[in-house]
Amino acid sequence: MGSKPARGMMVRIIFYSLLIAAMVSQSSGIRVVQEKEQVTKTAVFAMGSFWRAEAVYGCITGVVRTRVGYSGGSKLNPDYHSIGDHAECIEVEYDPKLISYERLLNVFWANHDPTQIFGQGPDVGPQYRSVIFTQGEEEVKLATASWDSEQLKLGKNEVVTEIQPLQAFYSAEAEHQKFELRQNSSLFQILGEITNDELIASTIATKLNGYAAGMCTPSVKKLLDTKVRPFLFNRSRLEEMFSS
Ligand SMILES: *[C@@H]1O[C@H](CO)[C@@H](O)[C@H](O)[C@H]1NC(C)=O
Numbered sequence: 299m300g301s302k303p304a305r306g307m308m309v310r311i312i313f314y315s316l317l318i319a320a321m322v323s324q325s326s327g328i329r330v331v332q333e334k335e336q337v338t339k340t341a342v343f344a345m346g347s348f349w350r351a352e353a354v355y356g357c358i359t360g361v362v363r364t365r366v367g368y369s370g371g372s373k374l375n376p377d378y379h380s381i382g383d384h385a386e387c388i389e390v391e392y393d394p395k396l397i398s399y400e401r402l403l404n405v406f407w408a409n410h411d412p413t414q415i416f417g418q419g420p421d422v423g424p425q426y427r428s429v430i431f432t433q434g435e436e437e438v439k440l441a442t443a444s445w446d447s448e449q450l451k452l453g454k455n456e457v458v459t460e461i462q463p464l465q466a467f468y469s470a471e472a473e474h475q476k477f478e479l480r481q482n483s484s485l486f487q488i489l490g491e492i493t494n495d496e497l498i499a500s501t502i503a504t505k506l507n508g509y510a511a512g513m514c515t516p517s518v519k520k521l522l523d524t525k526v527r528p529f530l531f532n533r534s535r536l537e538e539m540f541s542s
């Protein structure tokens with residue numbers, strides 16, 4: 299008789315330990331999923347031609363995606379031929395575990411002339427002005443500090459780069475996204491059939507766009523050379539395949 303409540307107790311203990319085990323494994327399962335998810339941030343810059351700016355950032359390790367567009371003005375729905383008072387911009391999506399905002403700022407300063415008013419080289423006009431578009435106080439602080447050290451470095455040459463909060467960002471037309479990659483048909487065809495949205499979202503296209511423009515550092519270029527080569531059209535390989 300006395301065994302019945304004991305068995306009941308045992309069943310209950312087993313039940314609760316299974317329940318706890320299930321909860322623990324479930325909660326750790328959730329944690330694993332969260333760790334695997336990439337938490338990215340975006341940064342926006344204007345530094346002359348957005349074709350070139352997109353290629354510059356595409357090669358940088360830790361940059362996940364890039365997108366060109368218009369910002370900094372008041373015109374609603376600007377486009378390439380009717381940009382209004384906006385500047386050509388690059389939106390950089392990056393993994394903050396791999397690259398810092400400070401490092402993105404260094405890339406910004408190193409890849410254009412921040413003393414040229416309303417233009418970059420042969421590209422003249424306010425749409426090519428130099429701007430850091432900030433999102434939040436932390437970015438304002440870092441952007442201002444980097445502006446100060448750039449000015450210190452340039453001495454008498456006045457830095458004309460503006461720092462302003464990001465308002466609307468208007469994505470540019472499809473033909474301007476990954477422009478450098480589009481100019482190299484043998485590289486572009488590696489991606490196969492691809493929609494414009496897929497092209498903007500593609501990390502591979504982001505890297506190849508910088509690669510196509512010859513903007514990658516020697517080590518990144520070498521890595522991409524080996525990855526890309528097997529996919530490039532190769533007549534001698536094709537002839538080998540036909541002859542065997
Ligand atoms: C396209 O890119 C490939 C790989 O970098 C290069 O070998 C080739 O010269 C490029 N073609 C053009 C037209 O730029």
Ligand SMILES: *[C@@H]1O[C@H](CO)[C@@H](O)[C@H](O)[C@H]1NC(C)=O
Nearest residue numbers: 527528532533534535536538
């Ligand atoms: C093209 O294919 C040939 C034969 O397979 C190979 O020897 C050569 O290295 C390839 N060229 C490139 C640029 O990959």
